[in-house]
Amino acid sequence: MTYDTVSKSDRLRLLLAEKSVTKALGAHSALTALLVEEAKFDVVWASGLEISAARAVPDANILSAVEVLDAAAQMAEAVSIPVLADCDSGFGNVNNVIHTVRSFERRGIAGICIEDKLYPKLNSFAEGPQLLAPITDFAGRIHAAAVERSELVIVARIEALIAGQGLDEALLRGRAYAAAGADALLIHSKSPEPAEVFAFRDNLDVDIPVIVVPTTYHRVTIAELAEHGFAMAIYANHVLRSSIRAVQATAARIAAEGTTANVESELTPVSEVFRLQGLFDMLKNQECHESVGREIAASVEKGKVP
Structure with missing residues (x-):
């Protein structure tokens, strides 16, 4: 097993x-x-x-x-x-x-x-x-x-x-x-x-x-x-406690400096957020199904029902 x-x-x-x-x-x-x-x-x-x-x-x-x-x-x-x-x-x-x-x-x-x-x-x-x-x-x-x-x-x-x-x-x-x-x-x-x-x-x-x-x-x-x-x-509770400290530090720096220039390199890239959300897989699946849909529509228009 x-x-x-x-x-x-x-x-x-x-x-x-x-x-x-x-x-x-x-x-x-x-x-x-x-x-x-x-x-x-x-x-x-x-x-x-x-x-x-x-x-x-x-x-x-x-x-x-x-x-x-x-x-x-x-x-x-x-x-x-x-x-x-x-x-x-x-x-x-x-x-x-x-x-x-x-x-x-x-x-x-x-x-x-x-x-x-x-x-x-x-x-x-x-x-x-x-x-x-x-x-x-x-x-x-x-x-x-x-x-x-x-x-x-x-x-x-x-x-x-x-x-x-x-x-x-x-x-x-x-x-x-x-x-x-x-x-x-x-x-x-x-x-x-x-x-x-x-x-x-x-x-x-x-x-x-x-x-x-x-x-x-x-x-x-x-x-x-x-x-x-x-x-x-x-x-x-370590995920929570580490998250709180990270947010506090980032928020304090942006508030004090009036810019995100000095924190951007320390942040998670937006592309990584998209990956964790499953965005890339979603778009890949969407394209796969829509491609099949286009093929079906083209076949029907030609009188060839799949």
């Missing part, structure tokens, strides 16, 4: 089962997802933070499930690699999770990630209350997702370390969510060092892929993650 002959969900499942660390990069639009694919990442992470920031609203369940779905689906349509969508806490209770699973699967999303916090959630790195859902409640959400999906990959995100509840609580939740039917666990941490996620992986006594998001412990390497047996690393 090869990746080209299976669905995107099964491809994601196969990637999670590999011994090497699968690499995912965050995106917030069809264009950024395409750039992720062209950079040879394995998976697009449809980032809740990035999607919210692209709409200039906080990552705190301000956007509706439909708005997040539309953004993720546009990414899925633009790329051939799997899209794993950040679905916050599932947009509500068990019933909302069931609707989320059905909706995202219909739109071609390979997998969804749901975190064990109360709705509405707050971004894990934001100052403010990080309120965990009871294990019974969240295990029910994961079970509902696992039962209702056809092939969709279900990732259960554990926020116990973010909420200051410690390793034992994180391990307890991991075991529960695996038993409820999760395909993978995501252990989240805001520590500047990877020690606590290493401890989680080393002490987890369940055979299930484990995903990490090395945002704050950014010095960790893929080799180190592989040594501890992690299945995937998600670089969740």
Whole structure:
């Protein structure tokens, strides 16, 4: 079996089962997802933070499930690699999770990630209350997702370390969510060092892929993650953060200098924008079909119906 002959969900499942660390990069639009694919990442992470920031609203369940779905689906349509969508806490209770699973699967999303916090959630790195859902409640959400999906990959995100509840609580939740039917666990941490996620992986006594998001412990390497047996690393918000800095720098220079003369050489050529949009392929296809149309019209005029 090869990746080209299976669905995107099964491809994601196969990637999670590999011994090497699968690499995912965050995106917030069809264009950024395409750039992720062209950079040879394995998976697009449809980032809740990035999607919210692209709409200039906080990552705190301000956007509706439909708005997040539309953004993720546009990414899925633009790329051939799997899209794993950040679905916050599932947009509500068990019933909302069931609707989320059905909706995202219909739109071609390979997998969804749901975190064990109360709705509405707050971004894990934001100052403010990080309120965990009871294990019974969240295990029910994961079970509902696992039962209702056809092939969709279900990732259960554990926020116990973010909420200051410690390793034992994180391990307890991991075991529960695996038993409820999760395909993978995501252990989240805001520590500047990877020690606590290493401890989680080393002490987890369940055979299930484990995903990490090395945002704050950014010095960790893929080799180190592989040594501890992690299945995937998600670089969740780097596309957004690098884009913001680039736009700020370019805008400031144009405003200060009153000309684009000194920035033009640093910008992406318009021809590259056209390529990413698929303009050249579109024009080629247009000419092909119009050429056939001209041939058909000429044959008809001569009384030779093809």
